[in-house]
Amino acid sequence: MRELIPGLWDMDTLPGAQAYIWEWDRGVTIIDTGLPGHVDRLLDAVTALGYRSDQVTRIVITHGDADHMGNARALARHTQAPVGCHAVEKEILEHPERRPWPSRGLGRALRPLFTLAARMPGLRALPVHPQELYVDGQRLPEGFRVVHTPGHTPGHIALVHPERKVLIAGDALNNRGGELHLPPRIATPDPENARRSVERLMRRYGKEIQVAVFGHGPPILEDAGPRIAAFLDRLGPG
Numbered sequence: 230m231r232e233l234i235p236g237l238w239d240m241d242t243l244p245g246a247q248a249y250i251w252e253w254d255r256g257v258t259i260i261d262t263g264l265p266g267h268v269d270r271l272l273d274a275v276t277a278l279g280y281r282s283d284q285v286t287r288i289v290i291t292h293g294d295a296d297h298m299g300n301a302r303a304l305a306r307h308t309q310a311p312v313g314c315h316a317v318e319k320e321i322l323e324h325p326e327r328r329p330w331p332s333r334g335l336g337r338a339l340r341p342l343f344t345l346a347a348r349m350p351g352l353r354a355l356p357v358h359p360q361e362l363y364v365d366g367q368r369l370p371e372g373f374r375v376v377h378t379p380g381h382t383p384g385h386i387a388l389v390h391p392e393r394k395v396l397i398a399g400d401a402l403n404n405r406g407g408e409l410h411l412p413p414r415i416a417t418p419d420p421e422n423a424r425r426s427v428e429r430l431m432r433r434y435g436k437e438i439q440v441a442v443f444g445h446g447p448p449i450l451e452d453a454g455p456r457i458a459a460f461l462d463r464l465g466p467g
């Protein structure tokens with residue numbers, strides 16, 4: 230675990246995707262939870278930061294993939310914190326097997342493999358009932374704006390904190406190997422929409438982003454807005 234900017238902790242020791250802990254004046258908020266079976270690591274991190282488990286104020290899930298929602302149910306049980314996601318993603322958190330997959334290309338060909346993998350312990354997303362449902366533009370008490378960024382999944386969200394100039398991208402973008410990418414097409418049923426989502430996010434919040442953190446890949450701690458804008462430029466006309 231490491232502190233990226235004051236109060237933003239990167240849980241980079243979880244298998245699967247990275248989770249983030251945000252300290253604020255009412256406790257800590259956890260964004261994403263890694264692959265299932267590792268709730269102890271999240272709880273230990275909360276303790277290490279000096280908080281009791283009942284000081285976890287909410288668990289925000291960017292989208293209903295096992296590597297992001299994996300420990301949400303166990304974490305909610307231990308902390309009594311509400312789980313929140315976009316209203317459209319609720320169905321996937323409650324019924325992970327309904328997550329849509331690409332209907333074309335490699336993603337479609339690999340679908341039997343995904344279905345098989347999704348049943349294995351350690352990769353299986355355990356359903357969780359979200360008590361908080363967000364809509365685009367909603368402001369969370371922590372100061373984050375919810376940005377609906379559909380494409381990778383229908384109810385994917387990113388979070389932007391305009392005052393702290395932070396983007397928590399989830400899988401709207403990834404920075405695998407230190408290079409920006411749109412979400413992988415094999416796991417993205419609507420890649421065109423995934424791209425439009427990032428373009429729209431940048432139009433609305435690009436100037437307010439200095440720091441960006443991702444579900445996959447290292448953080449960008451300076452000039453993240455201009456770097457993401459340059460990445461979109463390189464993609465050319467959509």
Ligand SMILES: [Zn+2]
Nearest residue numbers: 246296400444
């Ligand atoms: Zn992911």
